[in-house]
C-alpha cells in the first residue's frame with residue numbers, strides 16, 4: 557500500500573555542487589543541486605537555475621563554468637553559498653580559487669569539472685543549461701581505479717529534498733553483478749528443483765509437439781540430458797514414468813557388480829540400446845549412463 561504525497565520531483569540522491577564562473581574580474585559561486593548527467597559520450601551535464609540567481613545574468617551559450625564538488629568538511633561554506641546572493645556578499649572570498657581555461661574553480665574541492673555551456677533552454681521560467689564537459693579534475697593525491705574516483709574518497713555532500721544534508725554510506729554492491737546473480741537465481745526458479753511431475757510432463761508434451769531438446773533446455777534452464785531421460789521414461793512407461801514413486805522404484809532396483817558389468821557389456825557391444833536396457837532391467841537411463849562412464 558502507498559500513500560500520496562504532494563507532487564515533488566523525488567529524485568534521490570542529489571549531490572551538492574558549487575557552480576563557478578567569471579564575470580569581468582569577479583568570480584561568482586552559487587550552490588546547485590539540480591544537476592544531471594545528460595550523456596556520457598559526448599560528456600554532457602544539465603544544470604537548472606531559477607531566474608532570481610545573481611549568477612544567471614552572466615551565463616550564456618559559450619560561457620565556461622566550473623562544477624565544484626565540496627566534501628562534507630566544507631558544509632558551512634556550501635550552505636552559505638546556497639543562501640546568500642552574490643550581489644550581497646563576495647562568495648569567492650570563502651575559497652582559494654584556481655583557474656583553468658580561464659575558468660575559476662575551487663581548489664579545496666576534491667573533484668571539479670570544467671564545462672562549456674552549449675545550450676540554454678527556458679523551461680517554465682527556469683533555465684536549463686546543457687554543458688559540455690571540457691576537463692575533469694581531481695586532487696593529485698587521490699588514487700583512482702579505472703579513472704573514476706570512489707565516492708567515499710570524494711566524500712560529497714548529498715542533499716535530500718527533506719532539506720537535510722547527508723553523507724555517502726558504505727559500498728554495498730557492484731554494478732552489473734548484483735542483478736546478474738539475481739537473474740541467474742530467477743532463471744533457476746523457472747525450473748524449481750526437485751522437478752515436479754507436472755513440470756516434467758509439460759516438458760514431455762512440448763517435446764511431443766515438436767520442440768527440440770536444445771530449445772527446451774535453453775528455455776527452461778534444465779540440462780539437455782535430463783530432458784532426454786524424462787522423455788525416454790515418458791515414451792517407455794507413459795505418464796507414470798515421470799512420477800516420484802516410479803523414480804524411486806528405478807533407483808531401488810539392486811544390481812551386483814557382475815550384473816552391472818554384464819548390462820554395460822551388452823550396451824557397449826551394441827547388442828541392446830540404453831532404452832532396451834532401461835525397460836528390460838528396470839533401471840533409469842541416468843544410472844545406466846553412469847555405469848558405462850565408470851567402466852570407461
Ligand SMILES: Cc1cc2nc3c(=O)[nH]c(=O)nc-3n(C[C@H](O)[C@H](O)[C@H](O)COP(=O)(O)O)c2cc1C
Pocket residue numbers: 572585586587588589590591604605606607608609610611612637638639640641642643715
Ligand atoms: C541545498 C541547496 C541547493 C540549491 N540548488 C539550486 C539549484 O540547483 N538551482 C538554483 O537555481 N538554485 C539553487 N539553490 C538556491 C541558490 O543556491 C541560492 O539562491 C543562491 O543564493 C544563489 O546565489 P546567486 O544569487 O549568487 O547566484 C539551492 C539552495 C540550496 C539550499
